Amino acid sequence: MPVHPLQWVRFESVTCLNPLLEASLLVVDPQAWFAARPWLTANPRSLARAESLDARALDALLNTREAFDGVARMIGLGGGTAIDTAKYLAWRTGLPLILVPSALTVDAPFTDSAAVRRDGRIHYTGQVTPEAIIVDADLIRTAPAHLNRGGVGDILSIHTALHDWRLAHARTGEPYDAAIAQQSAALLERLREHSREIYAVSDAGVRLLTELFCEEVYLCLQAGSSRPEEGSEHHLLYTLEYLTGRAYLHGAAVTLCALVMAHLQGNAPDELRTLADACGVEYRAILAEVGEDALVAAVLRAPDYAREEGLPYTALTETPITPARAREAVAWVATPLPPQQLQ
Template sequence: MEATFNTIYGRNLICELRNFVHRPYLVVTMEELWERFEGAFDDGLVGPVFASSMDVEMLEKALDGLPPAECIIGIGGGRAVDTAKYFAWRTRLPLFQIPTSMSVNAVFGHRAGVRQNGQVRYMGYAVPEAVYVDFDVIQSAPAHINRSGVCEILCYHTGHLDWAYADRLGKCEAKWPYDQRLVDAARQRFDLVMTHLDDINAVNETGIRALMEANRWGGATFHNAGWNPRHIEGIDHFVFYALEYHTRRPFLHGQPVCLA
């Protein structure tokens, strides 16, 4: 079985963090989320640090101003958990991650999706002590944000078509020759999500587990396949990156990916 991040499902998981994480602890989150979660922490807290930019230069400047801490807690969507991941990589501190929606698989990936000279780069390496999926927290996110997470899995279909097409043309990258084993493994997660579309649409516990388990595998397989993304994404992600680059504006990840 491929190694994936230790993932815990339950309720009241954020409030429990203060009872066991290393102290003092630094919370990395989004400014708009902090009012909601601030009361879950005690005098062991330093920060918080609000994730505002994924630009490498901005992250390095923020890194210089971090207060002393013994661990990092990331709470939020892709930007927050990737910022926490980047800081954990640069400081070599233990990391605990709490996604607040199902919109992306970033919480399950080893590298942080940063921006360097306006281009997407996947940088660093961090493995959290655990990822905590709180049903109440996920269900409180806007439904369209949660549902957009299926696009992280639906794009496997495009990736498989693109990879097979490149193979037929003899244009596969030498380091990523077509591998039916990887395609079949990805297809299992694709089929799992397709089987539970109604549950994911309802954002019930069954749907949360189905989509998060698929993203758990998908986030880790990039590393587990030798940094090979061919079985989990195709032209869809490049359309998203191009849109972001040319418009200079952020997007809800799943929407342009699924559009493509």
Template structure:
């Protein structure tokens, strides 16, 4: 499951093996221009620019029949490729160009309906091709943000304990909980490899994504990786209507929600993001202080209205005093 090939220069080799098939090559315009020389002219290229379900459905209706789908890019390209593969019941190969998000290893598709995330469908890729050279050629901010969907275990595990104690969802499974804690330990203990995007650092993050994806598929929940930090991120997207770098946004939300869970927990998050060089200042994430404030004021209600899994957002209310304090820390 989630068969992954690692190496340098392997994306070009993969594309050459596929050029005699009818391939729908899903990417974004900037990536098409950057990597045009390794993309066979025979591929039917489709550039996407958002994940709204109605938009993708329209593209799908206009696109000719193919044998296979290839997703080449970050989370948007990968999830869009999964969508087309799902709609057409076709095999799908995914080639991430950055490790900014865990979409390759997430079997559902993260669509948007009126800017609100919704998970639909089920796609297990035929192959995931991780080309170290392509990953390292991405802007460092994209790659560093990839820690977000691993760092999120830090707050998600806390929320899972709350859920289990309240009897509001699956009880904590020690095997899953302990493995997620060990993954966090590896993350916190190898900041130099992550900051330098060494082969080891890249593989560490991708292996963590794979574990989350496999266990999420087998258990049909991801409470060990998704909790109040993701719910706050979804609230931010809904309130602000912006397309933000997912992993960096989630990392900022891990800081905020870990502080909300228990004062002092955010200190480990701060040390980690500072060590790898990932900024979680609202302005660097693409947000104003007022936008973060508006999202925090909305977060409790958003979680309830969207029937999100039980978390600290169900146990206590975010106050103006908390908002003022955490924004002061993030500036």
């Protein structure tokens, strides 16, 4: 039976790390290290800066043998890059692992594999179970609020992913678990009911998003795949990052792609956008960074990318997407909701 990741979560201060640091390799991003430093009175045995999920960068860290001298434990402190770097290193070395997200931008702290980029394409590698996942609301609130609000992208993606899963079942006979799909959809309802707490990044909001991530990951483990929360919206994001050679803030970027795909699916896109706006996800900032033309190009390229990577059947492979349809979907996302729909 899969283990529920909430089992590893401890809602407490990062000061609990102080007795452990002297024998630990601390993998950090600089902003998180600076933010946590007032609480961390001890120094780590070794310090590694997480800068990229490129396989060559990760293996270069792994081969820096002096960084591992006297190290008894791996601690990942930061956002998604630091978390996945620590998971990868712990998997490759067998060292015990503690994860400390400095912002809830992505579900990575609660999954058991590490995201690794090879030749510009994301692959999920390895399997590692942490000793603990430390969720400190005070530390998390040191990050800009929009980072934590954007984390709901890996919950909002359930909206489009379930549509794709049902479609694949109907078209290809792929196994579909209606009970798991129903439980996944219930996470969206729970998010809708408490969107104000997410927007406020309150203690209750931090706990809620942590629990939603854990529930989503557990449902995927039960399903034996990421079908409950990953479909065409993630595939579109992978394509976009491959084409541009850039990594975007995951939560907001996957929300942007979910909105585009919900429009293309004919799958209650206004409902999804209302919820994203209520949570304060700044997906239009990602669109401004990407550019509408680049996103349209990614939509048109995504079906081929999905086939090349052997990704599951989704709306991207259902019918050809014309340039006109792709541009219409992107233009819809770029246009703000009327004021009455924001209430």
